[in-house]
Amino acid sequence: MKIAIINGPNLNLLGKREPEIYGSQTFEEYFEALKKVFPDTDLVYFQSNSEGELVSKIQAFGFELDGIVLNAGAYTHTSVAMRDAIAAVPAPVVEVHISNVHARESFRHHSYLSAVCVGGIFGLGLKGYELAIRYLTVI
Ligand code: DQA
Numbered sequence: 569m570k571i572a573i574i575n576g577p578n579l580n581l582l583g584k585r586e587p588e589i590y591g592s593q594t595f596e597e598y599f600e601a602l603k604k605v606f607p608d609t610d611l612v613y614f615q616s617n618s619e620g621e622l623v624s625k626i627q628a629f630g631f632e633l634d635g636i637v638l639n640a641g642a643y644t645h646t647s648v649a650m651r652d653a654i655a656a657v658p659a660p661v662v663e664v665h666i667s668n669v670h671a672r673e674s675f676r677h678h679s680y681l682s683a684v685c686v687g688g689i690f691g692l693g694l695k696g697y698e699l700a701i702r703y704l705t706v707i
Pocket residue numbers: 577578579639640641642643644664665666667668669676
């Protein structure tokens with residue numbers, strides 16, 4: 569089984585970015601630990617700050633792999649192009665947000681992506697990625 573984690577804009581700054589909201593661990597550190605939690609799953613990680621690159625990766629992974637865990641960052645709240653890419657591919661996509669977007673500014677309450685994802689996790693910190701992978705490994 570092969571699963572991709574895709575992180576969107578500003579998530580390359582995890583560990584440094586607003587640690588009171590997003591924690592103090594870098595995603596690279598977390599990803600190393602995550603691979604040990606799922607020794608039988610081939611995990612790949614991609615991050616980009618660019619919407620077009622994210623669309624291209626959803627297209628590529630979405631026809632190749634068994635599932636995608638996607639934190640689209642701020643593009644969650646703006647991107648029809650990412651929504652269309654998710655809808656276009658056969659792989660199930662789980663939407664993840666580290667913070668509780670519904671407890672934050674109202675512009676974070678709407679997701680263009682949720683309706684075309686199989687489900688979503690928000691507000692559970694980095695643990696949300698692990699839970700999403702666990703789901704994808706049992707469906
Ligand atoms: C986020 C929430 C988004 O609103 C924000 O733009 C992010 C991170 C999260 O993981 O909590 O960049 O997706």
